[in-house]
Amino acid sequence: MSKAPVLLGSSGDSLREACGKELTKIAPDYPNVVVLDADIAGGTGMHHFRKTFPDRFIQCGIAEQNMMAMAGGLAATGLIPVVTTFAVFMLRSIEQARLSIGYADMNVKIVASHPGLDVGPDGASAQCLEDLACYRSIPNMVVLSPCDPLEIEQATKAILDYEGPVYMRTGRSDAQRILGEDYQFEIGKAKILKNGSDITIMGCGVTTGRALEAAKILEMDGISVRIVNMSTIKPIDSAMVIKCANETKGIITVEDHNILGGLGSAVAEVLVQHNPVPMEFVGVRDSFGESGEPNELAKKYGIDYKAIIKSVHQLLERI
Amino acid sequence: MDIKKIARMVSINSLKMIFHAESGHPGGVLSSIDIILFLFMKEMKYDSKDFLIKERDRFILSKGHCAPALYAVAAEVGIIEKSRLNGLRKLDHELQGHTHRGATPWVEASTGSLGQGFSFAIGEAKGLKMQNIDNRVYVMLGDGELQEGEVWEGAMFAGHHHLENLCAVIDYNKMQSDDLNENIMGLEPLSDKWKAFNWHVIEIDGHNFDEIGKAFDKATTIRNKPTVIIAHTIKGKGVSYMEGSPAWHGSLKLSTEDLTLALLELGATEEEINGYINE
16 A cells, blocks of 8 residues: 655745744643644644644634634634634635734734745645735734744744734745844844845845845945845834935845735835835736746746846946 | 513614614614524623623624614613713714724624624634633624625534534524515525534524524523524514515615604604604
8 A cells, every 4th residue: 555645845944834833832832822724734834733732723624714704703712813824815814804803903813824936836826926915904914924934933932922913924935044043033123134235125035035145146246235134014114114225225125925015015105205215126026926936936027036136236227 | 671672672772873873774683683682681691790701601793784783782781881872883982883892892793794703703602612611602694694605614614613602593584785685695495504514403483582582592402513593583673664675774874754653663652752863
């Protein structure tokens, strides 16, 4: 008899796996935490939690609208529900998130795996490029997109300590560790990962690593770039955005998301009101994705490190 | 006082609120009052002076547009002050057009998007059960609401998870916003649908307090499955020109004449009605 097939991507150091492992690790300290799943825990990293805490794992079936609104009800009994599925299905249930979680101001954590082109071969139907824009516009909702396994571990704990609704992206592909041991995530605080004086590049999720990669090459050409990790999309760290506008000549945002409504828009909203320095947006230019490996897609849709380098040159020409 | 008389008073107060708000949904409000009143007066365990203690039975009005019925009942049983009722739908007032726990924490859920209150109630039932809290969750749905797919997602969940602490009531007045259910998207065979989702089903006359009481008694004895009470009701109950007419679903404005006619039928005197109008 052949062995059961190994599910693709169910192991490794992806953001989803790091989140699932960390949540499982800290769960004994948070006895009120329960995880809601829509038959996809193997893909979201929550299989770790299911295995260790079967009594605190709520299988909701493939029924995301009910799952989302039900989370509000669970929170109303004092539990801390963590709603988990792919980011696209968080869109399917966004009206439930709006009313039963955002408007009702319930202490629910919405943890979305499989955001952006980072999803890869499953294609456009599963590649969610709209979630940051949509969830950002829900009042009361905090929106996060941590950049590496260390930050997602810290953020997983931080969202449980925070009282109120949170939307957090994890990620599908294997994620590089890019942050130092001394890094400390805080909701609402952007962090400068590398200083520079010419241009500031602001990333979130998988794009922060690409920005660091681009910075190395740009430095060789004598261009000094500052890299800022904007893992909180909402509330945006306005002070950091203004500081970078004052201290560097222009700002570039990079995101695995539609350029409409996501990180770039959030940063632009701050800039135009305070110090409208020139800005470039690196992101998916209002299109859907397609099947392919994440690195191939990043190249084709202009969100890889080369696209960042190109946009830095474009920006410098405008200054 | 006899619960029937109190129900008429709650109906009067609800219509008075809708009149002063200059908008609202009188038809479904009147069909739902008897059951909501029974729950708060006779069935549910709670402390009206310390309502938010965790160990309480819970009621969620998933058909959130009938909020005036719930507000008027709450005033009747002392959860809120009667003097607040005329603030319904007014700026800077807590009584929102559709129930909202942010404004009035005792309403449990924020509703008004059909289907969601039902899911929220299922979450509460599951949460109480997981914490071994021996309280019950009641949720009222409209009949038109059953056309939402989310309701059947929730029905499947509650059946699968054996939520015997959950009791849903369908205010089956046979009418929805535009027309009869059967002309919009028919619900029958409704009882069979719920049975197929592993629910215990009870059908009653939703305006007969004996039947209402017996149904809730029975529901508490059911093990391993949730109960749904299909309550056959009359839209616009007690007001002859509204009964049987989808036109009074709303949202609509009640004229002074509309209110006067309605309240006379509900037993108010002309003098009382003049007082209500001038409140």
